[in-house]
Amino acid sequence: MALRVLTALLGLPVLLGAVWLGFPYLTILVGVVALLALREFYGLAPELATYRGLTLIGILYTLLFLVGGQFADPWYQYSPGIAFAALVFIAVPWLMARRGRNGKVAMVPFVVAGPVYVGFLLSHGLALRELDGGADYARDWLLFALLVTFATDTGAFLTGRAVGRRHMAPAVSPGKTWEGAAGGFVWSAGAAAGLGALLQLGTPVWQATLVGTAVGAMAQLGDLAESRVKRASGVKDTGALLPGHGGLLDRLDSIVFTLPVVYYLVALVLKPSS
Template sequence: MKQRIVTAVIAAAAFLPIVLYGGWPFVLLTYLMAVIGLGEALRMKKIPLLSAPGTLSVLMLFVLLIPERYTKAIVQAGYDKLQLILLMVLLLLVYMVVSKNRFTFEDAGFCTLSVLYVGFGFHYFMETREAGALFVFFALFITWATDSGAYFIGRSFGRNKLWPEISPKKTIEGSLGGILSAVLIALLFFFFADLQTELPQLLLATAVLSVAGQIGDLAESALKRHFHIKDSGAILPGHGGILDRVDSWLFVFPLIHILQIVN
């Protein structure tokens, strides 16, 4: 527990000021975190990041992550992001042929889905920051409130397992406690910050985001359980890897745009 707290404090001290500052430092940090997260996902499938499919996956990720305000150069060249991503997918299939099926169609599909899984979450992380640091902190705080509320309420009152086949310790009571905690944080943001959102819409969206964050957590747990590993990595002592820390974000940040909390 002590190691987890120390790591969390150090990480927050480095991470939060960059989020607040924004600009190129924030973009570079996001790209770095995304590459590490992608590397953790590929490593589960025993695909090295420093390999032909790993390199193609990173290039695909870089394209997907390009912030919308920087896509003008691609458009002026007569292309769009989707075309470049499809090119990378085709090259993965070419490598499948060149490798004489040592790199399989399943491997190519895993690489592609891993890029989409990691890439969309971090892309919308940057797009949310573009809309304002307030929206990033809103998403982060309701995610953290969901995790903390689910942990403490589940530990105190949890009796009914939520999804024991994937995460044996999570309970229905804890899940509901996480949603309630997120809603309380949303109320604080509504009264003390200007999210420019009506209260009923904000509370409903917060409940959906809280559930989505918990599903993101379960999705990564299912992925790790499938590959029989405990943590996605070891870059954060006491916490595991990048994916272990951002699994909820990868669902929350795209949804915060879909739900039009950020316009």
């Protein structure tokens, strides 16, 4: 537990500082994180090591998604992006579940799934930060998305450890409980209300709180989806890069599901009028 907290205390200032400074610092950080996470993703299929050409294609597409998120506004003209994000939420766990049943994986779909899961979904963070040329409200909404996601994960973890009794999905993630999920929702709503009052979001606190509950739901869905991926691949953690946490994918599982939701809500509904 102490190692988990220490890693968070060391990493969080770097992340928040990059978000505050924006381009190019955030772009570089997201690029490095995405490539390391892609490496972990491909590590879930050891047989992929013999297909180096395919992995290089995956790296290229991941970088292209990030470039698109950095410089395209609106990102994917909204509607196609929403449809694509929804497809990812469904397709990645399904793809890995099929692999878990038959012990094989179709290389090309798996290679494509990596950049989409890591690159496309993470690129929404860059797109969110660059709304209206990197306006203050865009910076604060990205901070909001990240901090509420972290609050959800922390609340679910602590509540589950303290009072968790009823398992949510024992076949997928034995440690997750309904009590922990409820705690995650409470923490997400509380964090959203507090941040809504502190940050320059350009929206009332009650709206920020509603967005926070959506973030709480998607964060826990993302956590379960990645647990399904790991279970299908027969691993507990995707790596050991973050002491006390596991791999990068183990920490990104919630974030990649919450960033698209916050981006589209802000860009389509909550964007302050100029």
